[in-house]
Amino acid sequence: MMNQIKRVAIVGGTHGNEFTGAYLIKKFEQFPNLIERSSIETLTLLANPKAFELKRRYIDKDLNRCFLHQDLENPALLGYEEQRAKAIAQQLGPKGNAQVDAIIDLHSTTANMGLSILLGSLHPASLRLAAYLSSINPRVKVCSLMSPNSESAHLRSLCGLGMVIEVGPVAQGVLNPILFQETENIIHGVLDYFEACNQGTALQLPSTLTLYKYVEEIDYPRNAHGELEAMIHPQLQFRDYEPLHPGDPIYLTFDGRAIAYEGKETVYPVFINEAAYYEKGIAMCLTQKQQIAL
């Protein structure tokens, strides 16, 4: 059994150039009846308004890496996003003892992630919610990309039941109407699920969940100056969630040489060629595909 979910925060524009979430927040603020459910109080939050205004991911620093305990408590951190993180933690948190029972943070990516749910924990309540969402829309995929043994710095980590809806491919600074509608449908699915649980309504859940679980992040080949020496191999572009076998081409150098994946096991890359990750040194994130019994 899940505890009652009384307060839910829907967050968008954590990255100012990811328009799907930001415009959904604006829509919900204009038409609040859309997210009303009888047993739930739903809050909406445009997390990084200044970055959204400038259509940039962030002003000083990636807001979605500002939610470590020690950073939230460090009075010396005065960058715009560092201050926004503290304000958001005050509004929704504190971290570990949040005023909301669930956080849905809306993101988009230039990778072909389709409709992805990124879980903030592997708590059974999270897994059941994800399983429900994938049962009502077979395009929904579920990832757990938390690096083991390190505290999450993501906004969703303010709350035990925090998750991201990550949709793509969509360019930064573009409002894609198809992904906008699909994201909105998933949000309705989440709220309907919580409402049903709160009211004790029995829901049909699948008995297993397919989970793509973090293995490691890998970078592009670079020269000594940090400049790209290769790009994603054309055969791998947009192939998120498909198997990558040892020996498969993964990069193509500018002089036309294919570089093979040298791992020992088949993996499932996600976030392939995400624009915002070039500066983070991430070409893609490798995952393992697992079946989880619920």
Add this chain to the structure above:
Amino acid sequence: MMNQIKRVAIVGGTHGNEFTGAYLIKKFEQFPNLIERSSIETLTLLANPKAFELKRRYIDKDLNRCFLHQDLENPALLGYEEQRAKAIAQQLGPKGNAQVDAIIDLHSTTANMGLSILLGSLHPASLRLAAYLSSINPRVKVCSLMSPNSESAHLRSLCGLGMVIEVGPVAQGVLNPILFQETENIIHGVLDYFEACNQGTALQLPSTLTLYKYVEEIDYPRNAHGELEAMIHPQLQFRDYEPLHPGDPIYLTFDGRAIAYEGKETVYPVFINEAAYYEKGIAMCLTQKQQIAL
């Protein structure tokens, strides 16, 4: 007959976050033999290096709107791009009497423009080149988006035979390997065409060219504060170059109401939902489809 084409400038990174062109320039500078032809001297130019370094379209102002005669000659214009435009005009121009015989400016777009050639003039030499390129790759489409009766402020306007290769859809700040290779193939087609013309080699050209010709640009519905009140209609997203008939849905408001296209004639939209055009007040550019006899 076309005059001999002795000097060709290939330009990339005019917009710093359009990686296809910027990285092709870097590739050609590393492997100059790729663009060598016996009768042609080929120059390469990364047009906006500071914007490329910061992965932004521009620093102060869109460089590709800085090439009006009066602006190039105005000593009071001292923004970064205004100064870059003057330096580029010194290197390749002066406008109207350029030191190069052709300019190929490499761009990318978040719209589904496929492989587009944007002509800088309707001179027969430009039309024949475009016809040749569409004959060697049927995916190539040819546009003339010049607003009539106004001087072009584009970089390509420095030279009579100036054109843009515009590829998409691709997100800003992303190097898409497939579009990278396709753009490179078109550049080789251009150079091969010039080489053949210079050497008097007969080339098979189609007798007609399909040309998408500028009608007008239209904006999103906006409120009094300039904020979006609607998005591209899902049925229109990614439908660049397809016919839009009077009465077809064109926008979808946030409260779910479809807005129809109210023009009197069928048009062919291009640059639908280009990220960089939100700030310019352009949701798409409408064109007419014409057959031109060569």
